Amino acid sequence: MRLKKELHQLASSFNGSASVQIQFTDWSMEINPNKKMKSASLIKLAILLEGYSLIEQGELTSGEILPINPEMMTGGAGIISRLSVSRPFSVQDMLTLMIAVSDNTAANVLIDLLGMDRINERCRQIGCVNTQLQRKMMDLSSPHENWISSRDTVLLMRKIYEHPLHQDMIPVLSGQQFRHKLPALMNPQLFVANKTGELSGVEHDAAIIMKEGGEPVYAAVLLTDFTDSDEALLLHRKIGKLLSQYMMNNLSGQ
Template identity: 35%
Template sequence: MTHMMVDSDNMAANVMIDFLGGLAPINREIRKLGCTGTFLERKLMDTDALAAGKDNMTSVDDLGGALIAIYNGKLISSDADKQMLKIMAQNKNHEKLPAKVTNATEVYNKTGEFAQFGVENDAAIFVGKRHTFVVAVMSQNGHSQEQIQAESDLGEQLATLMLPTA
């Protein structure tokens, strides 16, 4: 789990898919959690399944809602959600939304990228001294450096507005 989240390791994610019983039980749990725009049709990096039209989908609504629920201890359980935050706090990739944020006391984020399709995603919880906010950004068919720059600029702008220092 830690490698999947902290290192964004797709092989570790595929091991977790197998450990949890495959795509069907995971999709059932996703539905139970109320995520209507999220589903898995293939393992990660399975380009043959992708070429056959099978894809994995999520939405900023589902990502944002899940992060809010995790932060509030209401997604799975208070203990499980705290463990998820602890893992997310270790994420090694802070080049997108958190890159220019200097006024957050804590950052929990998870990135996703698929260079072949110009995908650069990030979803984050930013905690300040008085306020907390969640943001999810998904982009595709772009140029990675431009997308990363735009996401880091957005993170900085939102933190300036949402996490005042005074």
């Protein structure tokens, strides 16, 4: 298949390490799908899934208020730590902020609420063999790291799409504010729900992509060990554009 060959050539030519999985309904393209990489903010997909799973099970309510005090604030991405006045947020607020603006304070509050062990157990239950949440966001003093792979990332996205509360989770992902990687050059007629992740030397993006009336396509592109971040961003955009062109031109109703 021409698309598979072009995707493989693009990712294989990258001057760094790549873990890629593109999953269509009846075929997939993979490069090092089980290669463990620093997860950066992709680990927040696991937190999102566990949060809504507990809501679905009745162990948590989306409207529950979570007080925030200055000691809970952390740096990096997000807006909570930038507010001049501490204020309470609901569980739904935290889940939304954690994804839409990748808020690290929200993620850490949710880790405390849900429990790191429970989040990891959920990952194991669904078959994510390379995913490990071992530290909070921006805990740079920790000797541990958070890990994920493109295979696990696609699996998390699939479980989110197939979840009983997908009607709540998918709008959170489609409200993503960081759309400068995979979605950047995609046709605006396509529906895209994505989550990015970045650290020094790390550029990740994962997306659920759909044509109206069609089945979802899952894409996870994880890049690390590079020296040129512009090259990494360009690869994301090229892969997204290829997928977009194929979906618009070749998939009937998808």
